[in-house]
Amino acid sequence: MRRSAAIFVAALASLLPVSQPLLSQAASSTTERELTAMLTQFLNDAGTNNPAGFDRFFADDLIYTRSAGATTTKADIMRSLNSPRAEITSAAPAPKNTFSAEDITIHPYGDTAIVAFRLVGRTEHPDGKVEISNYRNTGTFLRRNGKWQVVAWQSTKMPDTAGGTSASTNTASEISAISTLWAREWTARHPDTVLALYADDAVFHAPDHGRIAGRAAINDLFRLMQSTVIPSITLHSTRSQIAGNLAYDSGEYQETLTMKADNSTRQYHGTYLMVFRREAGKWLIIEHMWNDLSAPAAQ
Numbered sequence: 001m002r003r004s005a006a007i008f009v010a011a012l013a014s015l016l017p018v019s020q021p022l023l024s025q026a027a028s029s030t031t032e033r034e035l036t037a038m039l040t041q042f043l044n045d046a047g048t049n050n051p052a053g054f055d056r057f058f059a060d061d062l063i064y065t066r067s068a069g070a071t072t073t074k075a076d077i078m079r080s081l082n083s084p085r086a087e088i089t090s091a092a093p094a095p096k097n098t099f100s101a102e103d104i105t106i107h108p109y110g111d112t113a114i115v116a117f118r119l120v121g122r123t124e125h126p127d128g129k130v131e132i133s134n135y136r137n138t139g140t141f142l143r144r145n146g147k148w149q150v151v152a153w154q155s156t157k158m159p160d161t162a163g164g165t166s167a168s169t170n171t172a173s174e175i176s177a178i179s180t181l182w183a184r185e186w187t188a189r190h191p192d193t194v195l196a197l198y199a200d201d202a203v204f205h206a207p208d209h210g211r212i213a214g215r216a217a218i219n220d221l222f223r224l225m226q227s228t229v230i231p232s233i234t235l236h237s238t239r240s241q242i243a244g245n246l247a248y249d250s251g252e253y254q255e256t257l258t259m260k261a262d263n264s265t266r267q268y269h270g271t272y273l274m275v276f277r278r279e280a281g282k283w284l285i286i287e288h289m290w291n292d293l294s295a296p297a298a299q
Contacts, residue, residue, distance in 0.1 A: 122177035247275070
């Protein structure tokens, strides 16, 4: 989605000396953004069991400790991904899995970083039943030859009704998982699947398109946009809450657009807000807003 909002950058900052602490803070901020984007992309790949995504994310010398306490290696993981799965060989439709990360904490230490977060898994079964599971994950990332990969991973499943995971938390997790599903299907260029996430009276707000009201009008806009660009977007949910039959999810996004006309690419980042309404037991988007923090400052 093309953006037009501009951010202000003070010219005076370029004239001031940069201290070592500020340089260190800037490096840490860059590392945190890079690892957050890397984690988000991996969770998108995990939802589709994409072997290339697992290969990029995990180092060859990975030590992975599962929630049940068993340890495994990257070779074991890759073999399981490349082996035929029951849901593929079966004639029955396979469940759809979506994963997202919440409560992300990153501690960079030079070429090493510790990443801790809550993993939210959403499984939608063919009969419409939705299951939400929560895990506490901690990963050790190591940068070798300029490339970050995970060398150690620990996963712990959170109880469904105790230890801080309530029905309200599960519902909020489901809301953020829908946002993750939106990003995955938008990147996959499946406009019909994306459109099904909106209510009939939904409103879409974008910086360079204004207010688009109604699912039919949103459909026209989305198809127009995807006729001119190839999108790749990741969302990082920072807050989800519910109140009765209303809910919202807000966070940050990063997007790369490839122009079909000349194959050039453009990078965008900013924040988003989705407001949901529960209809017949299903959460649907009724308001969807974006802003753009990547445009250059106005001259």
